Amino acid sequence: MSGENADQAVEQRRTEVLPIDGPLERGIDHIDRTLATGVNLTLDFTGCKFISVDGLEWLEELLLRSDSLGSKVVFTNLVPSVYKVFKVAHIDSLLRACGAPSQPTEPYC
């Protein structure tokens, strides 16, 4: 399958929108299970005001798994304090899930 065709395949999957409510302190099982069904996911962070280190690590793994499953995970509605956590964490996959471009890891101005 060419890259373009693969992209099309991802686009054609059904997208589930799931909210992250409250602080993200650890992995959320039902989100893991939903991803495993082969859908695309949109995680709605409207209700999420805090992310812990475990929460960050889970999100990173979730994105790795979605890559290997050939599906797409998108983060939406991040409050600035949570978006800043992603910025400071310098984890490229998280930033891409927010729609942000890859970020150079070295300090820049």
Added chain:
Amino acid sequence: MTSTIKDQDHALQERANHLVRQARLAAAVWTQYSQEQVDNIVKAMTVAAIENVQKLAIAAHEETRMGMIEDKILKNFVASEFHYHQIRDKKTVGIIREFPEEHIVEVAEPVGVILAITPVTNPTSTVIFKSLAAAKTRNSVIFSPHLMAADCSNLAAKIVYEAAIAAGAPKGFITWVEKSPRLRRETELMMVHPEVDLIFATGGTQLVRAAASSGKPALGVGSGNTPVYIHKSASYATTAMDVIISKTFDNGTECPSEQTLVIDAEIAPQLLAEFQRLNCHICTAEEVKKVADAVIDPRTGGMNYKLVGQPADLIAEKAGIKVNQYTKILLCPLEGDLRHHKLAVEKLMPVLGYVIVNSVDEGINRALDINYGGGTGHTAGVFSEDDDVVERFADAINAGRIIVNSPTSIGGLGGVYNNLNTTLSFGCGTGGGNITTDNVGIKNLLNYKRVPRRKNYTLTFQTTKNIYINPGSIDHLRSLKTKSAIIITSRSAARRGHLSMVMERLPADCKVDVFSDVGVEPDFSTVEKAVAVMRQSPVDTVIALGGGSVLDAAKIMRLFYDNPELKLQEVAVSFLDFRHRISVFPQVVHTQLVAIPTTSGTGSEVTPFAVLKDNNSKRKLSLVDECLLPNIAIIDANLTKSMPKEITVDTAFDALTHALEALASTFSSDYTDGLALEAMRLIFEALPETLKNPGHILWRHKLHNAACLAGMAIGNASVGVNHALAHSLGASFDIPHGKANGVFLLSTLEYNSKIPRKFMPTSTYPLWVADQKYARAAQFLGLTDEDAPGETPSREKMCVLLRRAVYDLARLAGQPLAVAELGIPQDQYEQRMIELVTGSFEDMSMRTNPALPLIPEVAALLASAYPPRQRP
């Protein structure tokens, strides 16, 4: 073999990556913590550290075999309890400082991931100290301990980390490099790791240097070599005890501790006897040699690291000299040239050099020898009851901490003997290759985000206090309070009868001098001449009678008469913003100044400005200050009745330019706008009438008032680019000021009514409104569009109507509107274009113009002013 090293390096890099990644994620999560959460975590860490001070001291002593358990306990307390006490109430999250007067707040931003290098001499205390500091500032910290102290250091890190996690800190915010033979290499890999934000290095010189050259921001320490000067005024008994406490603290491992004493001869016998009494050993010359051989490494010239932190009796034994087992310090007289003595270096053990001196100068010089012999920027001490000596010492010595009348080692730590910030990391400034001389702490682990609010100036309106405003008001002179006055005027005033009008009205008992040598363009020599006259025959009143030059000159004469010490250079410095100018005007005014204008133009009688010709350059010197304002102005149109037509028109055009420029100025206000608009209206009405009937006092009166009102407007709002051009042209071609203004008016009005290519950056001018101001002027003057009667003109059209009105007035009055009409040949004008542009830019008037004129724009304005004008 090669592949094995490669594999090892790969594994090390993996370990480094893992540590840094943990720290990075924690740093990201930290950004969400509140001050309250942070403070709870720091408190829990402190409690855990305090519970373990003894355990950690023992562990440090066992592992390093340096120092003393008892003192290491104290150090652990300093790093926990004392440190906590000091940082407990400090704000480190959100707005941390406010400067209400400057309208600035500071907001904290953590630095991120810190690589902390810790030493062998203070291993556990440094880890406790840096952990608390990192948590308080919401940073992650990776500890790289000294190999010989790795276990106790990492134990300390683990204890405070676990307490922090239990209190809710982010997972992984403290990590450490495990003890291994490749610890140093792993540290080097992290020093250049892209995810490490700051290196906080305390330890050996080599590591600190490596940190500084890593290309990352680094907080380091320098090496120490603490001189302590003991002045004869000090108390020998307390000095001896303080030095002993300090030098024996943890067996001398503390780097700010005393290395060489510099003792005044007057106090030396008692002090040395006291040291002996308290069980310090004073070495003979032969013993000094033996001590030096033992404690100095002959290969490096520095201290023998094997003896660092060892007790005095053990060192004596190694040196082969006999002392009792309770000996506290080995005191070594350093004979000969101190700069070349082997023991004049840092000795982190209870070995202390001393020299005896015969004066304060010699004392400070010997202290400088030690200070610059390997300890620049670090620490120094002085014992003296004479504050002057302390001040001289502090001025000469280059040290981040200059400890007065107390132990330098515990004193340097801060908090115990003084109010220095508690630290275990001594910044040494540039003298020690560091960025700061601070006692490094939480203050240095934050980024400070400054949030300045827009500057809000207090605007004011100033003018001459007493203004007499009607024809005949010169009669006020009859009641003038004066016993001795000088009239400053020009020759023509006598001719036109003005001088006698003034003389006749002055009180009979008033002694009157007259200085009538003010020419068209007075310079400072004119001022000096007049002031000399006034000094010969002192006056209480200066009466300025004449046009703008006379009034300006009199303002400066009064200033220099009242302030004999004043230098012209001090008050004539150019400036961008008069509120920031360098010139300081004396605010002493003894002599009253009465300004009587005989032309209706400059408005100088009500402005704080005075212009003087500078004989050294072609340019004019502008003086601006409230103290130049006259006390009394007499606006009596009877004095303008005999003004020739040409001067009437010239000066009226100057006043009109004042009104137009003040209206659009970046400093304009509702106060100046009203004055400017009314001044304009009066000129448009009264100038044509005056020209028709020059003797008619009513219209002369209106013109005279218009000039004064416009003067008040520019006195507060200043002028603009038109005046800058006019001053430049006037200086280059000797053109009267009103004419020079007139020839640029149509160009600058058009230029300023268009959206600027560059706005003028002025805090008080938040919105460009020059076109609106001109349109309002056109409306106020009742101008209508003859081509489209009955229609409401657009703003743009209103600006055209204003220019048309200026054109029509000039044509009616015979006032030139173009440079060509001044009789200046085009080739000469073009040849001097660069000079004209430069002259305009040097002019202060430019700086209140609503647009910031660009050099090509100024050149274009000058060029467009040459050819004769068409009606707009």
